[in-house]
Amino acid sequence: MAEVLEVHGLTITAKDTNRVLVRDSSFSVDAGETLCLIGESGSGKTLTGKALLGMLPDGLLMAGELSFGGEVMSGYGKKEWRQVRGRRIGVIYQHPEQALHPAIPIGRQLVDLLRSHLPVTRHAAEASARAMLDKVSLKDTDRLMKSYPFQLSGGMNQRVMVAMALLLKPELLIADEPTSALDVTTQSEIIALLQGLVAEEQLSMLFITHDLLLAGELADTIAVMKQGEIVEQGTAAAVMHRPKHAYTKQLLNCRSSFRFTSEEGAYLYVGNR
Numbered sequence: 001m002a003e004v005l006e007v008h009g010l011t012i013t014a015k016d017t018n019r020v021l022v023r024d025s026s027f028s029v030d031a032g033e034t035l036c037l038i039g040e041s042g043s044g045k046t047l048t049g050k051a052l053l054g055m056l057p058d059g060l061l062m063a064g065e066l067s068f069g070g071e072v073m074s075g076y077g078k079k080e081w082r083q084v085r086g087r088r089i090g091v092i093y094q095h096p097e098q099a100l101h102p103a104i105p106i107g108r109q110l111v112d113l114l115r116s117h118l119p120v121t122r123h124a125a126e127a128s129a130r131a132m133l134d135k136v137s138l139k140d141t142d143r144l145m146k147s148y149p150f151q152l153s154g155g156m157n158q159r160v161m162v163a164m165a166l167l168l169k170p171e172l173l174i175a176d177e178p179t180s181a182l183d184v185t186t187q188s189e190i191i192a193l194l195q196g197l198v199a200e201e202q203l204s205m206l207f208i209t210h211d212l213l214l215a216g217e218l219a220d221t222i223a224v225m226k227q228g229e230i231v232e233q234g235t236a237a238a239v240m241h242r243p244k245h246a247y248t249k250q251l252l253n254c255r256s257s258f259r260f261t262s263e264e265g266a267y268l269y270v271g272n273r
């Protein structure tokens with residue numbers, strides 16, 4: 001399968017303290033593949049995602065090579081990043097307010113996004129926006145196009161954010177803990193939606209989570225991060241059922257539905273979460 005994203009030796013350092021926040025991290029995402037980056041809070045997942053969007057905060061230094069669609073992005077300037085971010089790499093955050101403007105109706109946000117990247121008429125952009133809202137299973141699109149984010153539930157806003165992320169038909173979707181702030185039922189609905197869209201659009205996805213079981217449900221491959229380093233990576237089946245690193249075993253043991261059986265050296269799945 002063709003590689004969409006390749007990260008080689010990504011290292012992120014705080015300039016003032018010289019603290020290494022992400023160390024020599026290498027991974028790749030193939031076309032149509034979902035890679036889950038998992039690890040506890042502070043392990044460097046979000047910074048890795050930000051590096052891939054050219055959005056690292058000032059004060060951090062990046063080294064290593066990032067390639068997307070065969071093109072090296074590591075040396076990109078602001079203009080090149082703007083052409084990739086949002087257009088070729090879509091992004092979904094934990095909180096919709098990170099992506100949606102609170103004082104602009106949903107419809108206008110979608111239309112403006114389309115028209116800022118593509119030479120389309122307002123009428124055509126509105127039709128595409130409605131079609132995309134429909135695709136993320138939001139009903140009553142006429143009313144929705146005129147609604148503000150605060151008038152929608154958390155789950156609906158999350159769906160709008162998915163619609164925004166996919167509107168420009170990106171090749172890669174970066175989802176940073178997109179369901180962590182949602183209740184369990186809504187979380188399952190959003191995960192099912194993402195799984196459906198990824199399959200339908202043949203999208204590649206980098207899914208960032210602290211939840212190894214969720215990673216097991218979604219991922220083709222999993223990379224486990226601890227204190228800025230990838231300590232284990234492999235197919236989802238290998239990482240979930242034959243974990244090698246003590247930290248991965250610890251993450252699995254934290255979830256009650258998995259139990260480590262020392263005689264067999266394997267994890268047994270003993271029910272749903």
Ligand SMILES: Nc1ncnc2c1ncn2[C@@H]1O[C@H](COP(=O)(O)OP(=O)(O)OP(=O)(O)O)[C@@H](O)[C@H]1O
Pocket residue numbers: 014021039040041042043044045046047048057058059060210
């Ligand atoms: N702008 C910054 N300057 C200095 N250190 C930072 C900066 N941003 C993040 N860090 C530090 O880098 C480390 C990794 O942060 P990051 O946000 O990537 O972790 P994470 O794995 O995404 O955690 P979480 O799940 O809590 O979001 C943390 O120790 C964090 O405090």
